[in-house]
Amino acid sequence: MNIKVTYYLEAISSWCYWAEPMWADLKRRHAGQPVHFDWKIALMNETGLPTSRAQLEWFYRRSGPMVRSPFMLNSGWYEPGLKEYLAPNLVAEAARSLGVTDDHVRLALAHAAMREGQRVADWQVSITVAAQAAALDPVVLLARAQSDEVRRVVEASTAEFHALNVSQRPVFLLQNNIGDRAVISGLVKLEPLAATIDALMADAAAYESHAAHFGSPPEV
Numbered sequence: 001m002n003i004k005v006t007y008y009l010e011a012i013s014s015w016c017y018w019a020e021p022m023w024a025d026l027k028r029r030h031a032g033q034p035v036h037f038d039w040k041i042a043l044m045n046e047t048g049l050p051t052s053r054a055q056l057e058w059f060y061r062r063s064g065p066m067v068r069s070p071f072m073l074n075s076g077w078y079e080p081g082l083k084e085y086l087a088p089n090l091v092a093e094a095a096r097s098l099g100v101t102d103d104h105v106r107l108a109l110a111h112a113a114m115r116e117g118q119r120v121a122d123w124q125v126s127i128t129v130a131a132q133a134a135a136l137d138p139v140v141l142l143a144r145a146q147s148d149e150v151r152r153v154v155e156a157s158t159a160e161f162h163a164l165n166v167s168q169r170p171v172f173l174l175q176n177n178i179g180d181r182a183v184i185s186g187l188v189k190l191e192p193l194a195a196t197i198d199a200l201m202a203d204a205a206a207y208e209s210h211a212a213h214f215g216s217p218p219e220v
Helices: 014-029 053-066 086-097 104-114 123-134 138-145 148-163 190-214
Strands: 003-009 035-041 171-176 181-185
Touching: 003 014, 003 148, 003 190, 014 035, 014 053, 014 104, 014 190, 035 086, 035 148, 086 104, 086 123, 086 138, 086 148, 104 123, 123 138, 171 190, 181 190
Parallel strands: 003 035
Antiparallel strands: 003 171, 171 181
């Protein structure tokens, strides 16, 4: 039995930021169980970005109360007219390719942007934040982040996101080894994801029990 949960995110998405406590809780809840957690970058293009700082702050005033946040996110990272925020996303992916496989580099980048207002679209800003968070060589990290290989990885994961026919981030793709599959888009609550994982595990366990009693299905 094997359950896989893939989290599609954008480094400067506020809803992904609000999903992070749930993501951490979900992993703690299933620690020691056959559940594999992974994250992938799903870049936002111009259509998914705010058109002005005023609009961005309006979104923040909406989302903050919805999640009962005691603070409002910081819009200082926003660069008017910029159509894609490559630096924080590629730097997060580059750090992972250098062995930092957990969440803390991308969380540091999100914190720098949405809590401190740092302009993470600037390569040097994102590199500094990530290198300090993970004790990485900033020269090596920058070269890796700007490499064709890392760019291809992010382009591929973004294409996977679009192939799911969803428009909201975060997106969670949940699958088990018998072919059950669920896509949860836009939700940041623990309960629906935890219940879905439980259902996937129950189905997979039932298949294992049946196979132990009756073996594989006949070929004809």
